[in-house]
Amino acid sequence: MFRKKLMYLNRRAPYGTIYAAEGLEVVLIGAAFDQDVCMAFVGDGVYQLKAGQDTSGLGLKSFSPAYRALGDYDVTRLYVERESLEERGLDAGDLMPLTWEDEDDDWAEKSSIHVVDRAELTRLIDAQDVVFNF
Amino acid sequence: MKIGLLVNEGPYQHQAADTAYHFAKAAIEKGHEVFRVFFYHDGVNNGTRLTTPPQDDRHVQRRWTELAEAHGVDLVLCVAAAQRRGICDPDEAKRNGKDADNIAPGFRISGLGQLVEVAIECDRLVTFGD
Structure with missing residues (x-):
């Protein structure tokens, strides 16, 4: 079966608007469709992956744990734009550790997070059949 | 071309x-197929028949309904997004113990799989929003 290349492009901070939370819902539902899926995080979207988030003061349920489920849904490629991290004083070490188990490599645990520069992300976006923007 | 819209x-x-x-209307007039319009986030508010704009303003909900009636365009509201925002059909109203429904003619409520299906089935998915 022909599988389309789908990218979920996340551009917004996790809280403040509902786009990130409802966008993640699409990723989790979409995982059932067996397509070639990846996610990308740019701009304030990189904050979605920041470790140590605490929403208790907001009176909102945290949806950070849902990102850790992505590996089990076979969403194993999360591209994070390097420039977006740097512009916000962040680096890869500030992000949640997200992993998946590679069944073709004796279930080795591998990182899902790939920090890529803007030029590389541009190439990745260009290679997709469909880009969802959230 | 087979086109899907996300609002x-x-x-x-x-x-x-x-x-x-306007995009959907123009695409149909050009001979393209509009496979589905999927309404997500606050987009679900397009589908309440209680919409009452001033008489000298365009009626956004009614325009969608007329597009569905004239061309059979499938207008789908995301169920989870709609529930959060108080948009429901008779079935949803009953299931959730509500005293009324408000879905507009020509719209239906369904799941996010219908959006992913658009991405897979259509030649183009065109997103409208910020």
Whole structure:
């Protein structure tokens, strides 16, 4: 079966608007469709992956744990734009550790997070059949 | 070409619903197939029949309904997004113990799988919103 290349492009901070939370819902539902899926995080979207988030003061349920489920849904490629991290004083070490188990490599645990520069992300976006923007 | 639309913003607050409507209408007039319009986030507010704009303003919900009636365009509201925002059909109203429903003619409520299906089935998925 022909599988389309789908990218979920996340551009917004996790809280403040509902786009990130409802966008993640699409990723989790979409995982059932067996397509070639990846996610990308740019701009304030990189904050979605920041470790140590605490929403208790907001009176909102945290949806950070849902990102850790992505590996089990076979969403194993999360591209994070390097420039977006740097512009916000962040680096890869500030992000949640997200992993998946590679069944073709004796279930080795591998990182899902790939920090890529803007030029590389541009190439990745260009290679997709469909880009969802959230 | 087979085209799917995603509308992510509510009517009147944001131009997305207007632009999406004009795009859909123009695409159909050019002979393209509009496979489905999927309404997500505040976009679900396009689908309440209680919409009552001033008489000298365009009626965003009614325009969608007329597009569905004239061309059979499938207008789908995301169920989870709709529930959060108080948009329901008779079945949803009953299931959730509500005293009324408000879905507009020509719209139906379904799951996010219907959006992913658009991405897979259509030649183009066009998103309207910020």
